[in-house]
Amino acid sequence: MKNRQTTIIDLAKALKISKSTVSRALTNHPNIKTETKKAVLELAGEMDYQRNMLSVSLVNKKTNTIGIIVPEFVNSYFSKVIIGAQEAAAVAGYNVIICQSNENYNQEISNVNIMLSNQVDGVLVSLTKETRNFDHLKRFAKKGIPIVFFNRVCDEMIVPKVIVDDFEGAYKITEHLIETGKKRIAHLAGPDNLIISRKRKEGYLTALKKHNIAIDQELIIPYDLLLEKVNIFVNHLINLPNPPDAIFAINDPTAIKVIEFLKSKKIRIPEDIAIAGFSNDNYSALIEPPLTTMSQPVHEIGKVAAELLIDQMNREVKDWKAVTRMLKTEIIIRGSSVKE
Amino acid sequence: MKNRQTTIIDLAKALKISKSTVSRALTNHPNIKTETKKAVLELAGEMDYQRNMLSVSLVNKKTNTIGIIVPEFVNSYFSKVIIGAQEAAAVAGYNVIICQSNENYNQEISNVNIMLSNQVDGVLVSLTKETRNFDHLKRFAKKGIPIVFFNRVCDEMIVPKVIVDDFEGAYKITEHLIETGKKRIAHLAGPDNLIISRKRKEGYLTALKKHNIAIDQELIIPYDLLLEKVNIFVNHLINLPNPPDAIFAINDPTAIKVIEFLKSKKIRIPEDIAIAGFSNDNYSALIEPPLTTMSQPVHEIGKVAAELLIDQMNREVKDWKAVTRMLKTEIIIRGSSVKE
DNA sequence: CTGTTAGCGCGTTCAG
DNA sequence: CTGAACGCGCTAACAG
Numbered sequence: 052m053k054n055r056q057t058t059i060i061d062l063a064k065a066l067k068i069s070k071s072t073v074s075r076a077l078t079n080h081p082n083i084k085t086e087t088k089k090a091v092l093e094l095a096g097e098m099d100y101q102r103n104m105l106s107v108s109l110v111n112k113k114t115n116t117i118g119i120i121v122p123e124f125v126n127s128y129f130s131k132v133i134i135g136a137q138e139a140a141a142v143a144g145y146n147v148i149i150c151q152s153n154e155n156y157n158q159e160i161s162n163v164n165i166m167l168s169n170q171v172d173g174v175l176v177s178l179t180k181e182t183r184n185f186d187h188l189k190r191f192a193k194k195g196i197p198i199v200f201f202n203r204v205c206d207e208m209i210v211p212k213v214i215v216d217d218f219e220g221a222y223k224i225t226e227h228l229i230e231t232g233k234k235r236i237a238h239l240a241g242p243d244n245l246i247i248s249r250k251r252k253e254g255y256l257t258a259l260k261k262h263n264i265a266i267d268q269e270l271i272i273p274y275d276l277l278l279e280k281v282n283i284f285v286n287h288l289i290n291l292p293n294p295p296d297a298i299f300a301i302n303d304p305t306a307i308k309v310i311e312f313l314k315s316k317k318i319r320i321p322e323d324i325a326i327a328g329f330s331n332d333n334y335s336a337l338i339e340p341p342l343t344t345m346s347q348p349v350h351e352i353g354k355v356a357a358e359l360l361i362d363q364m365n366r367e368v369k370d371w372k373a374v375t376r377m378l379k380t381e382i383i384i385r386g387s388s389v390k391e
Numbered sequence: 392m393k394n395r396q397t398t399i400i401d402l403a404k405a406l407k408i409s410k411s412t413v414s415r416a417l418t419n420h421p422n423i424k425t426e427t428k429k430a431v432l433e434l435a436g437e438m439d440y441q442r443n444m445l446s447v448s449l450v451n452k453k454t455n456t457i458g459i460i461v462p463e464f465v466n467s468y469f470s471k472v473i474i475g476a477q478e479a480a481a482v483a484g485y486n487v488i489i490c491q492s493n494e495n496y497n498q499e500i501s502n503v504n505i506m507l508s509n510q511v512d513g514v515l516v517s518l519t520k521e522t523r524n525f526d527h528l529k530r531f532a533k534k535g536i537p538i539v540f541f542n543r544v545c546d547e548m549i550v551p552k553v554i555v556d557d558f559e560g561a562y563k564i565t566e567h568l569i570e571t572g573k574k575r576i577a578h579l580a581g582p583d584n585l586i587i588s589r590k591r592k593e594g595y596l597t598a599l600k601k602h603n604i605a606i607d608q609e610l611i612i613p614y615d616l617l618l619e620k621v622n623i624f625v626n627h628l629i630n631l632p633n634p635p636d637a638i639f640a641i642n643d644p645t646a647i648k649v650i651e652f653l654k655s656k657k658i659r660i661p662e663d664i665a666i667a668g669f670s671n672d673n674y675s676a677l678i679e680p681p682l683t684t685m686s687q688p689v690h691e692i693g694k695v696a697a698e699l700l701i702d703q704m705n706r707e708v709k710d711w712k713a714v715t716r717m718l719k720t721e722i723i724i725r726g727s728s729v730k731e
Numbered sequence: 732c733t734g735t736t737a738g739c740g741c742g743t744t745c746a747g
Numbered sequence: 748c749t750g751a752a753c754g755c756g757c758t759a760a761c762a763g
Contacts, residue, residue, distance in 0.1 A: 055452075056534050058740060069750045074742060082748055099530055104508040105449045106740035109755045112395075114445070125470050125673070134465070134491070146505060148488050151474070165486060168444040190439055194396050307677060333465070337647060339679030398756060409734045414758065422732055446756035449739045735762075744753080 057100040065094060077102065108170065116146045117360060118171035120162045122154045122179050122203065126304055127333035128349060129177065132201065135353025136175055143361045145172070154276070156181040163187045171196065173360045175353075178203040180242045180276050197363035197371060201356040203245055211359040212375045213352050217247050217329075220345040220380045221254025221299070224327045227343070227382060228297045229262045231389055233325055237270040237288050237295035239281070239305055251301055251329065270295055274305070281308040289318065296324055297388070303328035303335045306342055310387060314339075326387040340386030348378050397440040405434060417442065448510065456486045457700060458511035460502045462494045462519050462543065466644050467673035468689060469517065472541065475693025476515055483701045485512070494616070496521040503527045511536065513700045515693075518543040520582045520616050537703035537711060541696040543585055551699040552715040553692050557587050557669075560685040560720045561594025561639070564667045567683070567722060568637045569602045571729055573665055577610040577628050577635035579621070579645055591641055591669065610635055614645070621648040629658065636664055637728070643668035643675045646682055650727060654679075666727040680726030688718050 076091035241248030300306035306328030331346035416431035490502035581588030646668030671686035
């Protein structure tokens with residue numbers, strides 16, 4: 052089926068020396084005559100020899116690979132985190148394999164199996180919106196494989212985490228809406244099992260309380276992150292007897308959908324209803340009106356997560372540390388909340 | 392460093408049977424007593440045994456993994472292609488490893504090395520904008536590893552390719568601009584080494600000729616796909632003594648940048664200058680005005696590419712077929728070219 | 732139906 | 748400085 056690739060044995064035969072010598076020449080071993088080393092390297096070049104990492108990993112019990120499991124990467128958020136992680140991993144000599152769970156719990160389980168059977172040395176995980184049970188993820192730790200969560204983290208596991216201050220972010224953005232004169236602020240809240248959803252909702256609620264605005268449960272919409280349904284929820288909101296004058300959406304893709312829908316209904320943004328999102332995605336600045344949102348340091352989230360993971364991998368299991376790194380967000384005020 | 396993971400030997404010892412029996416039980420071998428099989432499976436579950444694919448791959452000389460090399464995946468285009476490819480690969484029992492070359496030739500070479508040392512069974516490649524030499528990619532074929540190109544393909548290698556009709560797409564979209572009454576249509580053309588750039592430019596030129604519009608070299612801007620530079624080029628265009636009344640950009644991210652810049656200059660779109668892009672990216676419908684563009688069947692491109700690759704992998708090298716699949720595009724007319 | 736043996740490609744002892 | 752021998756975890760071929 053497949054042509055055999057050049058191996059150390061091929062090189063050894065051609066040069067009439069032992070395999071171990073070839074191996075040593077290839078791995079910069081100290082005890083090796085410079086000329087035999089040179090000869091080996093030369094022939095390796097000619098024959099396009101490429102080290103078989105499968106064997107190396109098998110022998111070393113180490114693949115130099117870290118796995119990343121994300122819910123999706125069509126939106127820019129996770130793509131950028133991945134790039135940040137990949138760069139930091141490369142610096143430390145690690146490759147990366149990526150699986151997307153497609154926001155599906157069972158898919159996440161099967162991703163874990165893929166990672167495990169490919170013997171990753173560590174994993175970076177951001178949970179699906181459905182994940183409520185973490186047994187599949189605990190398998191990593193049991194096998195001595197460190198795990199680091201980012202963005203969609205899990206309280207139940209004491210491991211390193213990289214997050215932003217979702218509470219504060221939501222608080223500030225809600226406060227911003229209040230300060231622009233809005234009084235009935237609705238919230239499209241994410242699934243309650245995600246900590247980011249709960250924190251952002253808390254931030255929202257706390258800001259309202261602080262400013263003595265009565266909380267109206269009618270304005271808090273439980274939303275399962277299915278963009279197709281945004282229209283229904285928003286339509287419901289605008290048809291309330293006492294409709295909202297602002298909507299804070301759990302994330303930017305949702306907020307963008309909200310804007311689209313309101314525009315189609317000829318509702319003025321921000322005069323009639325102001326909109327805010329969360330995360331400052333790629334195109335949030337480009338829609339009309341541009342979206343007010345909290346920016347997250349996406350690239351750095353990936354970088355820090357990878358660095359924490361690599362740190363864990365360099366420790367004995369008993370020395371693992373479960374630090375939580377909380378990175379800075381920044382409010383980006385644009386035309387969806389303030390008339391420019 | 393790492394806790395040893397459960398192996399077949401562990402199971403064999405615990406059950407006091409031979410390793411081969413355990414192996415057979417785990418792989419659904421026919422010749423095996425149902426009760427021993429059951430016992431093995433049960434213990435495997437208890438001990439959380441996970442097959443070490445490193446060893447399996449080493450023995451089988453097959454990793455069941457296909458590699459994908461893309462220039463980037465921050466924009467939605469390649470993300471979606473990857474998802475399509477991943478789905479098709481999964482159906483056939485293949486995993487996927489993804490590398491991004493970051494539009495960098497040297498990075499692409501190093502990606503090839505990663506793929507090779509990880510012993511992928513086949514690769515899907517979309518070239519960087521810098522790639523002019525293909526020796527690194529020819530190494531795959533020499534080693535019996537099939538390669539399939541998509542989107543950014545290469546004339547020099549006779550292998551399967553998945554493309555869209557870039558010539559026709561560009562022709563139609565230019566013609567559309569002409570039909571809306573535009574006479575001085577500029578083109579932000581991609582690097583000449585990319586076939587898609589050349590085809591799209593040809594389509595543009597042919598449409599002009601067909602409609603007896605003189606070709607003005609001043610309006611054809613060679614552009615290296617660096618979004619940061621779009622403003623400079625567009626600024627140059629609008630300050631020409633005889634400025635364009637339309638701009639056809641090689642891709643959507645570029646077109647979106649053009650729109651942003653023109654808006655900042657208070658130039659009316661499409662009245663003063665109409666804009667068209669190519670590929671119908673995620674947010675092209677959302678900007679103001681929404682972007683006229685050619686949609687590509689991104690998901691299907693990935694799917695077809697993966698299927699062609701899997702087909703090659705199932706053949707002997709001598710039976711490899713170099714089909715080129717050209718998928719359908721569709722013009723999407725929106726407000727950036729026609730006042731709504 | 733089960734056990735034994737060999738070997739995938741490599742790195743790492745241990746001898747010289 | 749170099750070679751021989753062993754083993755990583757698993758599957759396949761060959762005996763029973």
